[in-house]
Amino acid sequence: MSSTPDRYARATLPIPDRPAPGLTTYDAKDPDTSYPPIEPLLPPAGAPNVLIVLLDDVGFGAASAFGGPCRTPTAERLAANGLTYNRFHTTALCAPSRAALLSGRNHHSVGMGSITETATSAPGNSSLRPNTKAPLAMTLKLNGYSTAQFGKCHEVPVWQSSPMGPFDAWPSAGGGFEKFYGFIGGENNQWDPALYDGTTAVEPPATPEQGYHLTEDLADHACNWIRQQKALMPDKPFFVYFAPGATHAPHHVPKEWADRYRGQFDDGWDVQRERTFARQKELGVIPADAQLTARHDEITAWSDMPDELKPVLARQMEVYAGFLEHADHEVGRLIDTIEELGVLEDTLVYYIVGDNGASAEGTMNGAFNEMANFNGMAALETPEFLLGKVDELGSPTSYNHYSVGWAWAMNAPFQWTKQVASHWGGTRNGAVVHWPAGFTERGGLRQQFTHVIDVAPTILEAAGLPEPVSVNGVQQSPIEGTSMLYTFADGSAHERHDLQYFEMFGNRGIYYRGWSAVTKHRTPWIMVGGDLPAFDDDVWELYDGTGDYSQADNLAGKMPDLLAKLQRLWLMEATKYGALPLDDRTSERLDPGMAGRPTLVRGNSQLFYPGMGRLSENSVVSIKNKSFTVTADVVAPADGVDGVIIAQGGRFGGWCLYVDNGKVRFVYNLLGIREFVTEADVVLPAGRHQVRMAFAYDGGGLGKGGDVTLYHDDAPVGRGRVEATQPMIFSADETTDIGYESGTTVTSGYTAASSRFTGRINGVRIDLGDDDHGHAIDPEERFRIAMARQ
Missing domain, CATH: 3.40.720.10 (Alkaline Phosphatase, subunit A)
Incomplete structure (x- = not known):
C-alpha cells in the first residue's frame, strides 16, 4: 500500500463527481482557459491485482x-x-x-x-x-x-x-x-x-x-x-x-x-485416510x-x-x-x-x-x-x-x-x-x-x-x-x-x-477463542426416512480448539458450564445474523407457495414460443407422474421438415418431440439406459398443421409407464408405449428448448448442431391431465434431490 494521500472520497460509491470551481472563459482560445485533464478512475497507488x-x-x-x-x-x-x-x-x-x-x-x-x-x-x-x-x-x-x-x-x-x-x-x-x-x-x-x-x-x-x-x-x-x-x-x-x-x-x-492414479486407491478409504493423516503430519x-x-x-x-x-x-x-x-x-x-x-x-x-x-x-x-x-x-x-x-x-x-x-x-x-x-x-x-x-x-x-x-x-x-x-x-x-x-x-x-x-439445516456450531461447541442435526446422505430430533433435543459436543485440532476429544461431559455458555453465545450470534428461525423442513421449503417465494410456473398449462430455451426444470410445468399432451402449431415447408419441436432434459434423462425425415417422433429417454420411441406412420404434409402427442399415464404410483398417441391435426398417425418414467427429475443442468436443443440431446437421432427445426413453429403448449400422482412423492425425497443437486 502507498502512503500517498488519495484525492478521492471513496466512502460513498459511486464516487461523487465534484468539479472544482474555477474561472469559466467565454472563448476556449483564451489563454486563461484551463481544465484538468480527464483521468480514468484508479484505486489508490499500490493497490494489487x-x-x-x-x-x-x-x-x-x-x-x-x-x-x-x-x-x-x-x-x-x-x-x-x-x-x-x-x-x-x-x-x-x-x-x-x-x-x-x-x-x-x-x-x-x-x-x-x-x-x-x-x-x-x-x-x-x-x-x-x-x-x-x-x-x-x-x-x-x-x-x-x-x-x-x-x-x-x-x-x-x-x-x-x-x-x-x-x-x-x-x-x-x-x-x-x-x-x-x-x-x-x-x-x-x-x-x-x-x-x-x-x-x-x-x-x-x-x-x-x-x-x-x-x-x-x-x-x-x-x-x-x-x-x-x-x-x-x-x-x-x-x-x-x-x-x-x-x-x-x-x-x-x-x-x-484419471489413469494417472490407476491402482492407487485399491486399498480403500480407511487405508487412504490413514495415509493422508500421516502425510499431513509429515x-x-x-x-x-x-x-x-x-x-x-x-x-x-x-x-x-x-x-x-x-x-x-x-x-x-x-x-x-x-x-x-x-x-x-x-x-x-x-x-x-x-x-x-x-x-x-x-x-x-x-x-x-x-x-x-x-x-x-x-x-x-x-x-x-x-x-x-x-x-x-x-x-x-x-x-x-x-x-x-x-x-x-x-x-x-x-x-x-x-x-x-x-x-x-x-x-x-x-x-x-x-x-x-x-x-x-x-x-x-x-x-x-x-x-x-x-x-x-x-x-x-x-x-x-x-x-x-x-x-x-x-x-x-x-x-x-x-x-x-x-x-x-x-x-x-x-x-x-x-x-x-x-x-x-x-x-x-x-x-x-x-x-x-x-x-446449515439445523447442523450448528460456535467457535469462540479456541473453543468450539457443535451439534449435528442431520446426516447429509440420510435424507429419506427417520425422524429428526427436536432442536432442543440435539446433543451438543465441546472441543478445545487450541489442543484438539481435529475435534477428536469431546469434553461436553467434563465441562457442562462452558458448553452451556457457548450454546447461549451461539443463540445470540444466530439472532444477530439472521440464522433464526432454524428450519429443517423439507416439502414446505421446496413448494414455492408454502416457502413464500415467487415461482414462474402456474396452473396446468404452459405456452411456449419458438426460440425460447435454457428454461430450467423449475420454470416448466412438470409432466411427471401424470397424463399430458404436447400440442404444436407448425408449418412444414414443401421440401420436407426436420428438427426439434420441443425437448426437455438430455442424454441422462428427458423427452423430446421432433421430426425425422418428415415423420414426427416422440422419444422418452429413461436415465440414459433405455429409449422408448414412438414414430408417426406417415410423413407430415406440407403446410400448417397441429402436431400433437398425447401421453396416457398408467397410474398406480410413481414412475409408471403410459401409452403414446401421435396426431396430425385430429387424425391419429402413430401409437407407442413408454414402459417406465422418471418420477422426480430429468436433469440438474439440462433445460427445455423450443425449436432446437442445447446441451446434450435426448436422443442420438440428431445432434445439437442439427436440431434446429427447418419449418416454422407458431407455438407449443403443454397441458397436464388431472391424474397427478405428484402428491404421492415423499416430501423428504424431494428435499434430498434438491440438496444433492447443489
Whole structure:
C-alpha cells in the first residue's frame, strides 16, 4: 500500500463527481482557459491485482498441498512462495459460502442460509442479498478495478434464473463484474455445459469429441481476459474470480488424467485416510499432536463393501483425483499467464481449495448417473451394471459421483462432510495466499482462525480502500469479516477473528477463542426416512480448539458450564445474523407457495414460443407422474421438415418431440439406459398443421409407464408405449428448448448442431391431465434431490 494521500472520497460509491470551481472563459482560445485533464478512475497507488480461485466440493484432505492423494502442484507452488492457512473455514455449502465470500458478510446476513432452491421468505433464507450489503466486486469496480468472473454462480434466486431475469443477482448485472462467462446453478456437465456470456446464453465453442472441457474453456477465457486487460489498461488493477465447477459432481475429466492414479486407491478409504493423516503430519499442515477422528457408524467400512463393487469404487476415486489435478493444472495456466505478464509479484492470490467439505451426496455405492439416485432408481445401477460401465466413469457418457466413503476420506482428519456445518469436516478448507509484494515470508504456515467472510475486508485493506458507507445511494451495513492482513507479516499474531457461528439445516456450531461447541442435526446422505430430533433435543459436543485440532476429544461431559455458555453465545450470534428461525423442513421449503417465494410456473398449462430455451426444470410445468399432451402449431415447408419441436432434459434423462425425415417422433429417454420411441406412420404434409402427442399415464404410483398417441391435426398417425418414467427429475443442468436443443440431446437421432427445426413453429403448449400422482412423492425425497443437486 502507498502512503500517498488519495484525492478521492471513496466512502460513498459511486464516487461523487465534484468539479472544482474555477474561472469559466467565454472563448476556449483564451489563454486563461484551463481544465484538468480527464483521468480514468484508479484505486489508490499500490493497490494489487486480485485473483480469487475457489474450487468446488474439495475436502481438506484431498489436495496434495494439504497432505491428500490428489496432486495439486499449482497449490504447492503458491504455498512454497506464499502462506498456507490450515484453519480457514467456509459455511459447509456452496451457495452460502460464495455469497459470504463475495460480500464479506455471514451467509444468513445476505439471505443465503441454504441453497437458492430451498429459499423461504425468512430474511436469512430468502436467497436475496439486501442492497445494504453491496458485493465486493461492485465496491472494487466503483473504485477503479477491472472485474471479471469465470465459472459457477449459484447465488441467483431460482425465480430470477430464467432468460428474462431480472438480472440483479447475476454476476455481470447487479454483482459488480464487468465480465461473466460461466454457468448459473449448482452443477453442470463438464463436457457439454449450459453457458452464459453475461446474461446471454451461448453454446460451448467445441464438442467433447473435439477435446472440449469446461474447466479448460473457463481458463482460456480467464487468461485471454487478463491479457487483454493488461494490454489495454496496464495501469488499472484487475479483480478476477475464478470458480470452476470442478470438483463438484459429475466428476468429468479426460481419461488420461484419471489413469494417472490407476491402482492407487485399491486399498480403500480407511487405508487412504490413514495415509493422508500421516502425510499431513509429515508436511506440518496439521499439528504434530492432532488426532485422526474415528469413522462413524453411518459410513460403511471398506472391508464391508461388496468385493465385486470395489473395482468400481476404486475407479470412482481415480476419476475424482484426476479431476482435481486437472483443475489445479488449469489454475496453473492462470498463474503462468499472470507471471508472463510480469504482474504476479503485484497480484494478491487467494487459492481456496473447496467451498465446503467433500461431498457425501453420492450414496455409499456412488453413481454412474446421479439421476438414478435422484429418481429413487438407484437399484437399476446394480454391481453388474456398474462394472460394465467402469471404463466410462468420467467420460461424456457418464454423470458420475463417488461414494460417501471417499468423501469422508477426503475430509481427513476431521469428522463428517459437506452440509455438516457443526464439524470441521464440513467447514474447514485449505487455503493458500500468495502476494510477493505484500509479505516477505515464503512457505509460511498460518494457524489463526479465519473464515471466508474475511477475504473481502482483506482485499479492501490491501488495496487501501475504505469500507463503503454508501453504495448506489444505499447506506451500507458493516462488513462482518475480519481482515487477514495482520497475519501476512506475523505468523504468531494473536487471532482477531475469535468468534464465529455456523448453521446449515439445523447442523450448528460456535467457535469462540479456541473453543468450539457443535451439534449435528442431520446426516447429509440420510435424507429419506427417520425422524429428526427436536432442536432442543440435539446433543451438543465441546472441543478445545487450541489442543484438539481435529475435534477428536469431546469434553461436553467434563465441562457442562462452558458448553452451556457457548450454546447461549451461539443463540445470540444466530439472532444477530439472521440464522433464526432454524428450519429443517423439507416439502414446505421446496413448494414455492408454502416457502413464500415467487415461482414462474402456474396452473396446468404452459405456452411456449419458438426460440425460447435454457428454461430450467423449475420454470416448466412438470409432466411427471401424470397424463399430458404436447400440442404444436407448425408449418412444414414443401421440401420436407426436420428438427426439434420441443425437448426437455438430455442424454441422462428427458423427452423430446421432433421430426425425422418428415415423420414426427416422440422419444422418452429413461436415465440414459433405455429409449422408448414412438414414430408417426406417415410423413407430415406440407403446410400448417397441429402436431400433437398425447401421453396416457398408467397410474398406480410413481414412475409408471403410459401409452403414446401421435396426431396430425385430429387424425391419429402413430401409437407407442413408454414402459417406465422418471418420477422426480430429468436433469440438474439440462433445460427445455423450443425449436432446437442445447446441451446434450435426448436422443442420438440428431445432434445439437442439427436440431434446429427447418419449418416454422407458431407455438407449443403443454397441458397436464388431472391424474397427478405428484402428491404421492415423499416430501423428504424431494428435499434430498434438491440438496444433492447443489
